[in-house]
Amino acid sequence: MKTKRKAREYTVAAALTKGDWATKLSAIVMGLGCMLHKQVVKGLLIFGVEIAYILFMVNTGIGCLADLPGLGDKGQEKVWNEAKQIYEYTAGDNSLLMLLYGVAVLFVTAAFIVFWVIQMRQAIYLQMRQAEGKHINNFREDLKSLGNEKVQIPLMSLPMVGILGFTVVPLVFMISMAFTSYSKEGDHLTLFDWVGFQNFVRVLNLNGNIGRQFWSVLGWTICWAFFATFLNYIMGMILAMIINRKDTHWKGFWRFCFVLSIAVPQFVSLMIMHIMLQPQGAVNVILQSLGWIKSPIPFMTDAMWCRVTIIIINLWVGIPYTMLQVTGILQNIPAELYEAAKMDGAGPVTIFRKITLPYMLFVTTPYLITSFTGNINNFNVIYLLSGGGPTHVGDTAGKTDILVTWLYKLTVDNQYYNIGAVIGIFTFIILSIVALVTYHRSGSYKNEEEFM
Amino acid sequence: MKNTKRTIVNIIVHAFLAVLAFIWLLPIVWVVLTSFRGEKGSYVNSFFPKTYTLDNYIRLFTNRNVLNFPQMFANTLFIAVCTCIISTFFVLSIAFCMSRLRFAFRKTYMNMAMILTLFPGFMSMVAVYYILKALGLSEGSMIRVALILVYSAGSGLAFYIAKGFFDTIPKSIDEAAIIDGATRWQIFTKVTMPLSKPIIIYTVLTSFIGPWVDFIFAKVICRANAQYYTVAIGLWNMLQKEYIHQWYTCFAAGAVVISIPIAALFMFMQRYYVEGMSGAVKG
Numbered sequence: 001m002k003t004k005r006k007a008r009e010y011t012v013a014a015a016l017t018k019g020d021w022a023t024k025l026s027a028i029v030m031g032l033g034c035m036l037h038k039q040v041v042k043g044l045l046i047f048g049v050e051i052a053y054i055l056f057m058v059n060t061g062i063g064c065l066a067d068l069p070g071l072g073d074k075g076q077e078k079v080w081n082e083a084k085q086i087y088e089y090t091a092g093d094n095s096l097l098m099l100l101y102g103v104a105v106l107f108v109t110a111a112f113i114v115f116w117v118i119q120m121r122q123a124i125y126l127q128m129r130q131a132e133g134k135h136i137n138n139f140r141e142d143l144k145s146l147g148n149e150k151v152q153i154p155l156m157s158l159p160m161v162g163i164l165g166f167t168v169v170p171l172v173f174m175i176s177m178a179f180t181s182y183s184k185e186g187d188h189l190t191l192f193d194w195v196g197f198q199n200f201v202r203v204l205n206l207n208g209n210i211g212r213q214f215w216s217v218l219g220w221t222i223c224w225a226f227f228a229t230f231l232n233y234i235m236g237m238i239l240a241m242i243i244n245r246k247d248t249h250w251k252g253f254w255r256f257c258f259v260l261s262i263a264v265p266q267f268v269s270l271m272i273m274h275i276m277l278q279p280q281g282a283v284n285v286i287l288q289s290l291g292w293i294k295s296p297i298p299f300m301t302d303a304m305w306c307r308v309t310i311i312i313i314n315l316w317v318g319i320p321y322t323m324l325q326v327t328g329i330l331q332n333i334p335a336e337l338y339e340a341a342k343m344d345g346a347g348p349v350t351i352f353r354k355i356t357l358p359y360m361l362f363v364t365t366p367y368l369i370t371s372f373t374g375n376i377n378n379f380n381v382i383y384l385l386s387g388g389g390p391t392h393v394g395d396t397a398g399k400t401d402i403l404v405t406w407l408y409k410l411t412v413d414n415q416y417y418n419i420g421a422v423i424g425i426f427t428f429i430i431l432s433i434v435a436l437v438t439y440h441r442s443g444s445y446k447n448e449e450e451f452m
Numbered sequence: 453m454k455n456t457k458r459t460i461v462n463i464i465v466h467a468f469l470a471v472l473a474f475i476w477l478l479p480i481v482w483v484v485l486t487s488f489r490g491e492k493g494s495y496v497n498s499f500f501p502k503t504y505t506l507d508n509y510i511r512l513f514t515n516r517n518v519l520n521f522p523q524m525f526a527n528t529l530f531i532a533v534c535t536c537i538i539s540t541f542f543v544l545s546i547a548f549c550m551s552r553l554r555f556a557f558r559k560t561y562m563n564m565a566m567i568l569t570l571f572p573g574f575m576s577m578v579a580v581y582y583i584l585k586a587l588g589l590s591e592g593s594m595i596r597v598a599l600i601l602v603y604s605a606g607s608g609l610a611f612y613i614a615k616g617f618f619d620t621i622p623k624s625i626d627e628a629a630i631i632d633g634a635t636r637w638q639i640f641t642k643v644t645m646p647l648s649k650p651i652i653i654y655t656v657l658t659s660f661i662g663p664w665v666d667f668i669f670a671k672v673i674c675r676a677n678a679q680y681y682t683v684a685i686g687l688w689n690m691l692q693k694e695y696i697h698q699w700y701t702c703f704a705a706g707a708v709v710i711s712i713p714i715a716a717l718f719m720f721m722q723r724y725y726v727e728g729m730s731g732a733v734k735g
Contacts, residue, residue, distance in 0.1 A: 096582065097582075097586075100579075100582055100583070100586065101586075147635050147636070147637040148635040148636050148637065149636065151549075151553070151635070151636035151637050151640065152549040152553050152555055152557075155545040155546070155548065155549050155640070156545065156546060156549050156561075156608075158542070159542040159545065159546050159607070159608030160608065162542065162601075162604070162605030162606060162607070162608060163568070163605065163606055163608050163609060165583065165605060166576075166580055166583070166601065166602065166605035166606055167568055167576065167605070167606045167609065168568070169579075169583065170576030170577075170579035170580045170583060171568070171571055171575070171576050171579075173576070173579040173582075173583075174575055174576050174578070174579050177579075239472070242465060242468070242469065243469070245465065247458070247461075247462050247465075248462075248465060248466070248469070249466070254469050254473060257473040257476055257477055258472075258473070258476055259719070259722070260476075260477065260480065260715065261476050261477070261479075261480065262718065263711070263714065263715035263716075263718040263719055264480060264707075264711045264714070264715055265661075265664065265665040265684075265710060265711060265714050266665060267665055267667055267684060267687075267688070268483075268687065268707045268710065268711055269479060269480075271687070271688070271691055271703075271707075272479050272482070272483050272707065273479060274691075275691065275700075276479060276482065282482055282499060285499065286499055316475070316476065316479075320476070324722075373570065377572050377573075379572075379668065383668075403572075404572045407572065407575060408668070411577075411578050412577075412578075412672065417578065420575075420578075421575075424571065424572055424575035427571075427572050427575075428570055428571050428572070428575075431570040431571075432567065432570050435566070435570055
């Protein structure tokens with residue numbers, strides 16, 4: 001409650017209306033409010049930040065921002081150099097760098113505005129405290145508070161810089177690419193322009209080549225995520241129950257066998273699977289030498305076989321994980337429930353359907369959601385197993401490509417950056433719908449402080 | 453009558469588990485066998501090798517001309533150690549702030565983190581590459597720094613498990629420490645950390661394993677600079693068309709060499725993960 005009242009009183013609006021001349025002038029000469037209210041060092045530091053920002057904007061910032069709407073139009077040119085008697089190439093505009101710097105300057109400016117708001121609030125806060133005759137921290141006390149009630153500032157600033165620089169800025173940069181013509185198509189790799197929603201229309205349009213691929217990839221992505229999540233979940237649970245059964249011997253040994261397959265790095269085991277399932281790979285060799293099949297099974301070359309194979313291999317990858325996750329929870333199901341059901345003459349299938357499954361679904365919904373979104377983003381399994389193939393001639397997406405592997409192929413292999421960015425945005429939209437709807441309902445979000 | 457039925461069910465269950473365990477262990481056994489195989493080449497017509505040899509391992513560690521495995525190993529180790537230090541610090545400090553402190557920005561940060569983790573990680577990969585290039589980190593030995601940054605910079609978003617653990621430490625412990633005159637910083641270092649051994653070990657190990665098993669970012673950032681390759685790209689390369697015939701059995705050897713320590717770490721970590729899940733103060 002206390003922080004809320006504070007936030008309501010010390011706003012920028014209050015600073016501009018109720019502030020004295022020093023507070024009001026802080027809007028232009030930042031830090032003045034601090035300087036005239038006993039916080040000289042802090043005020044000077046704030047003023048220094050303002051000077052640095054202005055110098056930066058005058059030197060480079062404004063130029064970068066001015067480039068942003070047009071993204072440059074000067075191509076590389078050949079110029080005859082009289083003195084050296086050779087042709088020289090002038091560097092043309094590079095739209096990508098202009099976009100990157102433009103986005104970066106926008107972020108610096110946004111950070112500066114936040115900083116401005118904070119110092120305005122600080123100014124009115126100091127003014128009011130002084131008017132009330134309360135103690136005002138000097139610089140040393142301020143520094144000390146960084147180790148105590150404001151310890152979140154030193155603890156969180158470095159991680160936040162990392163997140164801003166390597167997650168947020170790149171994301172905004174990529175999202176803005178979705179609205180440009182940055183692509184190998186039409187040779188727009190150095191010079192490109194804003195094109196509005198054209199790329200989105202292209203991706204959604206069922207009649208175009210890209211649009212047709214998008215809908216088929218989207219269908220397979222959802223189908224894959226559904227099967228991968230629920231088959232793994234049910235089968236992993238059954239496996240855990242079989243191992244947990246009272247009469248099963250060597251429980252530890254069985255668990256060890258399955259956990260061993262998780263412990264091997266995933267990319268290693270997937271590459272091994274990829275090799276084993278080739279036409280002359282180990283699986284076909286064994287089956288042929290046993291005489292069960294005459295010609296090799298086209299695990300990776302036939303679209304239908306490939307899809308089924310991937311889902312099955314994913315069972316190999318995923319079942320041990322589920323087993324680990326649910327073993328503890330299964331043991332928590334009240335034993336009376338089972339006894340009562342047995343008294344009423346329920347068989348093992350009915351018990352599973354009516355008791356175990358509802359209980360588990362109730363407890364593990366958050367786990368199911370994370371694994372569903374994880375599967376939509378499951379790059380490794382698809383890329384390392386099938387590489388997205390088999391691929392039609394002329395298509396960029398293969399028959400087993402999901403959205404993220406297609407995104408990778410579009411950007412890294414084909415350099416269709418704008419279409420790739422659109423695919424990324426759509427992936428995000430799908431994931432956020434799934435996550436937001438369910439996350440806010442989950443108990444762990446609502447009752448955060450239940451155990452404290 | 454009832455006993456015989458029970459015995460039959462038990463036999464069926466154990467046979468079923470044995471078959472499953474066989475399926476799950478088959479690929480692993482096959483790699484181990486292949487790593488000792490004397491015959492070259494990727495495709496063979498028998499499951500068991502005809503001749504056994506240690507040459508694949510020897511070649512993996514001595515042949516430095518084509519694919520320099522020892523160098524890759526050293527690269528990955530260096531990157532993994534640095535990443536591990538930075539991201540453990542990031543994860544623990546963010547988790548501490550989110551769990552033990554209350555300030556205006558907290559809920560905003562948690563919602564923002566949730567939204568950001570929904571974007572496919574490498575969607576921004578191309579952009580990250582250009583940012584690294586603009587910072588001058590995309591050439592020469594700076595590639596190592598670039599990889600460390602890429603692996604650790606975003607780790608402040610992955611605080612949920614550690615936060616869940618810190619949430620189980622009773623608040624009264626903090627309050628008692630504050631009454632005794634401890635600052636928040638002292639609570640972090642002297643109260644919360646000593647109580648959190650399982651989750652610290654878990655965080656250290658997960659962030660250490662990360663660089664060993666990622667190959668997408670490494671591939672995009674290293675490109676053709678073979679002397680900065682990590683183990684994952686090296687192994688991946690051994691299976692490409694131009695190398696597979698010569699290097700296939702070495703790939704198996706490399707896979708075994710990498711998997712053993714990672715599997716050991718994983719098994720070790722598993723214990724702490726389970727402990728971490730069950731909370732700090734047992735009741």
